[in-house]
Amino acid sequence: AEGSLDLSRLDVPAALHQILSQLGLTNAMCGEWRLLKHIVEAEFGPDAGVNTVLIITSLESKPEALPDSCKWMSKEGARELLSDVKPGGTRIGPYVHVGFVKSELSSDCTAGSTLVSQEYPPGITLVPMKSSTLRPFRTTNLVVIQATSGTCASKRSDYFACGDALLIDPGCCSQVHTELADLVNSLPKKLLVLVTHHHNDHVEGLSVVQRCNPDAVLLTHENTMKRIGKGNWSTGYTAVTGGESICIGDQELQVVFAPGHTDGHMGLLHVNTNALIVGDHCVGHGSAILDNRAGGNMK
Structure with missing residues (x-):
């Protein structure tokens, strides 16, 4: 079937033996293995995406002790660690989140869409969209x-901006503007939009967002706004300089001024999960240029 994965060339018993031995377990301690989920990675880079197969079993007997690098954890414990990450503390990886916790903790903003996305940490969804990038x-x-649940639960009254959803860098090209419009129309109407900088592959879809939701509020640095054409965003905006706090339901974010790529480049710290x-400003694969025409520098 389309989207299926051929496992016939994968030595599943050998893979299980390798994993179990690292945990001090044997296959005799396990019940019947069954398929839990097949995950196709979204298109994040030039390399082919990774197909992940999650399988599950029940332990018929437990070892007396686990290696120091391992520990037992309940779903409730995993949810707590995912929702409230402390700097330097234990982190729950994306496989645990997608495989066991996601359906109970969050909702998929691209459900029913042809777009492939990845949600991790909870409440943050990455949607790679075709663009004019290099x-x-x-x-x-x-x-x-x-929001992963409910509305803003904070008693703070000093948030710079509040909303029910936030879009960052809607920079897709015209070929996928229909998909972007469908996504925007599926989001709550109290929508904030932040662009990290003015390059076309980060702002080309702004006009779609504004057409679908004329009340959406645009947040960006003034140096960035000077370089965004009226064809992309035709009304006013709210300037940010760094340090502003934003509330999205139960999610708290802090604006970070991050010049370098351009002189108006911004970032966001997701306070709940300590994710940046x-x-x-920096990339995990490849390289980012310094745009000296827009004040880019290493200082």
Whole structure:
């Protein structure tokens, strides 16, 4: 079937033996193995995506002790660690989140869409969308942040901006503007939009967002706004300089001024999970240029 994965050339018993031996377990301690989920990775870079197969079993007997690098954890414990990450503390990886916790903790903003996305940490969804980015890359990540439960529970009254959803860098090209419109229309109407900088592969979809939701509020640095054409965003905006706190339902974010790629580049710290959204300030694969026409420098 389309989207299926051929496992016939994978030595599953050998893979299980390798994993179990690291945990001090044997296959005799395990019950019947069954398929839990097949995950196709979104197109984040020039390399082929990774197919992940999650399988599950029950332990018929437990070992007397686990290696120091391992520990037992309940779903409730995993949810707590995912929702409230302390700097330097234990982190729950994306496989645990996607495989066991996601359906109970969060909702998929791209449900029913042809877009392939990845949600991790909870409440932060990355949607790679075709853009005019530099080759060999083909996509720019649209970041979607929504509440994982309820509305803003904080008693603080000093938030710079509040909303029910936040879009970061809607920079997809016209070929996928229909998909972007569908996504925007599926989001709550109290929508904030932040662009990290003005390059076309980060702002080309702004006009779609504004057409679908004329009341959406745009947040960006004044140096960035000077370089965004009226064809992309035709109304006013709210300037940010760094340090502002934003509330998205039960999610708290802090704006970070991060010049370098351009002189108006911004980032966002997701306070709940201590995760940093960096735009083009740094990249995990490849390289980012310094745009000296827009004040880019290493100082």
